[in-house]
Amino acid sequence: MIKIATRQSVLALWQSEFIASKLADEGKSSELVGMKTKGDVVLDTPLAKIGGKGLFTKELEESMLRGETDIAVHSLKDVPTTFPQGLVLAAVCARTDARDAMLSQQYASFSELPYGAKIGTTSLRRRMQLLAMRPDLEIISLRGNVQTRIKKLKEGEFDAIILAMAGILRLGLKDEVKFIHAFDIQEMVPAMGQAALGIEAREDMRECVEFLNDPVSVVATTIERDFVHALNGGCQAPIGVHAILDGESVLVRAVLGMPDASEILSDVVRFDVGAYKIAGKQLADKFIARGARELLKKAEAMAAEII
Structure with missing residues (x-):
């Protein structure tokens, strides 16, 4: 029996039940274990003010580390780019409409x-x-x-x-x-991993869910998450990044800046598919050379003032 840690919102439950059905198709039984995260409980404060990293994942991660649950189903856009020791991003499911x-x-x-x-x-x-x-x-x-x-x-x-x-x-x-x-992707660049489901798991459970990986989504979201990670940007930072496969290449669009739009950096770059494991960092390095890290620090300070 695979125990699935899940938030209790209607959308989170839909996502977890969807994964449960996929497990059932493979002859694997599962059980949903509902819980609340800090992001679900504190609703009167903007996310950026209560600490963007792990707001919707920490409690689920702790339950897995205690052995109470085995995997967690997340909206990938809410998943930090680093994991506690013993946990991994075991699968990225096929992406839907990212807009x-x-x-x-x-x-x-x-x-x-x-x-x-x-x-x-x-x-x-x-x-x-x-x-x-x-x-x-x-x-x-x-x-x-x-x-x-x-x-x-x-x-x-x-x-x-x-x-x-x-x-x-x-x-x-x-x-x-x-x-x-x-909105067209060109008008409003989505968050990293938007519209993809990410399956976080204890390392010993990785093989049980690897079949859920979608190769196209893995390539795109790896680039997006690596880009944000290299910038040291959290899930709530003013960063948009979207990668889409186009034949043997990947088109990556990225934007970041101040919450009031007073300063913005953006770029559109094409990479070979085979370079997807280094593409995110390479693009981030281009942004860093243009002052992205300093700009994000200013953005963080401004975010603290936004009510």
Whole structure:
């Protein structure tokens, strides 16, 4: 019996049940063990203020290390790039739609938003890119699970909110709001690993879940995670990076900067697929040479001031 550590939000449970079904297809029985993480409990503070690394993974990791559970299913974008001793990223599942999306009850597209529109998101990455496109927007912190966020939108607290398309599709929420506008990757670069599920496991459980690896997603997310790791950027840092395979090459798009969009660095680079294990660091080195680490330190200081 494989015990799966999972957060108890509707999306987290969907993801864990999905993996349980995949295990069952292989003749492996499993059991879900629900628990709350710091990121689930502290909902009145922006994520960047309560420490971005491990907010949604630490408690699950501790349960695995104690031997109470065997694996944990995560949204890969929430998974730090380093792991406690004894735990590994054992599998990366096939990625779905990696785009960010704007949900609104009144406005069909981003361009239709009125001057000074109120937009709900806690992500510094999204804040930065939204303000780069529309400096007039009022970005307001929005925490809670997907259903809570949609409820606040419907109650009129926001003109629009920003969510990941993957979560909308997995939970079948396309009919929950009047308008959903998906941003092109060129407009809003996703977070590392966005739309992929990551299976964290104790080292002795690695072989049990390796069959879940999707080779294409492994290549893309390895580049993305290596890029963020080399910059020493946490899951909540204002960094967007997205890699996509294109024949024998990989197209990588990256952006980082200040939460208020006052300073931004970006680049688009193509690598050979065979170089995917070094591509992320190589791209990060290019950004570091342009002052990325100093810029991220300034971004961290600014994030602490954002209410």
